[in-house]
Amino acid sequence: MHKPAGLQADASKANPKDLPSTDKLLRQPDSAPLLREHGHTLVADEARKLLDGLRASALAGALDMDALGPAALAAALRVRVEAKLAPRMRNVLNLTGTVIHTNLGRSLLADAALSHLLAMMSGPNNLEFDLVTGGRGDRDSIVEELLCTLTGAEAATVVNNNAAAVLLTLAASVSCHPGGREVVISRGELVEIGGAFRMPDVMSSAGATMIEVGTSNRTHARDYEQAINERTALVMKVHPSNYVVQGFTSAVGEAELSAIAHARGVPLATDLGSGSLVDLQAYGLPREPLPQEMLAAGCDAVTFSGDKLLGGPQAGLIVGSKAAVGRIRKFPMKRALRMSKLPLAALEATLMLYLRPERLAQDLPTLRLLTRPLDAIRALAHELQPRVAAAVAPRFDVEVVALQSQLGSGSLPIERLPSAGLALIPTGSAKKGLGTALDGLAHALRHLPLPVIGRIADDRLLLDLRCLEDAAAFSGQLPALHQRLR
Ligand SMILES: *Cc1c(COP(=O)(O)O)cnc(C)c1O
8 A cells, every 4th residue: 555755664664463361471481480480360360451552552653563562562461460460459658748648647656556457357357256155246435435534434335436426326315305406506616527527417318407596706505595495316416627617716525515415305416526535734745624523523435536646556445424325326317327347356456545645655556657756757857858859959958947746637726736848849940840840759759669659838848857757668769759859
């Protein structure tokens, strides 16, 4: 056929008919090690996809003949197979400055929690088996006694997460109440936690009729008193964890509100969100309300997260009176929201750490990171500065800077912890395309074998070193970073 001028066939470029068949590719001796390691199914599947891609390149006239040698094909096939087997969930270095980062998996588990988790999962366990009687047990009993000891509660139960704990507490309360399904809540506490968890929607999902009282900034005792009637199943307080209302404000505290509710025969529940089990002020940190205080103030049920300030696995903890917790435990939805044995093992070991409060700031990673001395963080920044500077030169300068870490996960939203880190600042030529340079740097950091996640602010990329405990894991990657930036 006549070829138009300029489209002469190039001998170095492959033609689709130069490609081997899948079978032939798999029969090549170079493919044998891959087949031995991973078996036929996966390797053949990836071989087909590899050849499809090569065929498309060949049709476009963009495939070099060199790419079709047996060794080159086997190497390309190995890359595909190994990429397929690389887990999507990976460890990263959290240098964002947000200690409990929801997008990065929130709290890190303590060593004790990791080893208990691993030990319990490596064989059968007594998840729901009573070793004393030999009869059926209840998984709640694994942590109930501990939670009661730590909070002073009469009873406790645990579910999948705190969102589930709130939903279940509401649903169980309204469905057990013969008079009606009303739940009274202050307009100042209609929180949105993020990810579609908004208090009014949770109320309706739970089948509750929400009765709002007060205003956004002020709610008074009389507002609650006027709203409570025979249809009221529950009075609900929500700790506005991720925002603060300042200025002309007033709210009714749990002690006063429980007296109002109980005088009318109505229980009071409070959702703390984060709910630290120790007074953070003792560690020089800002204060968060404690579940034990809420119970002492008369709350019938208190809900909080397992993986925020508590520093454990994803979990929703409910502590309270025997009656309130009993209602929740018997409610059918509990079965759908129950905790799995994996986090339950980690939760048990995490709670045990609280029995030795003197060691907590060492043993519990979340608290260890939150209380890390500023001097130590700054010293680490100075130690790493020259090495990072060498890795990102000449396109970026590196300075040691003072930073502000935050707790994260909506805990103490306006509090900041003085911290230190490195600022990577575009130089001369990179300055022109400043945004692009910073995005490119952030991309390079994310594509390291152990991805490094920082943040971009004020035309610089910031690496907050508060959460960098394994400095060698970071600095070991600097040569790879240098390569990527060339
Ligand atoms: C975080 C939070 C929740 C949800 O807790 P999860 O454990 O993330 O499900 C509920 N209420 C408040 C006030 C919170 O801060």
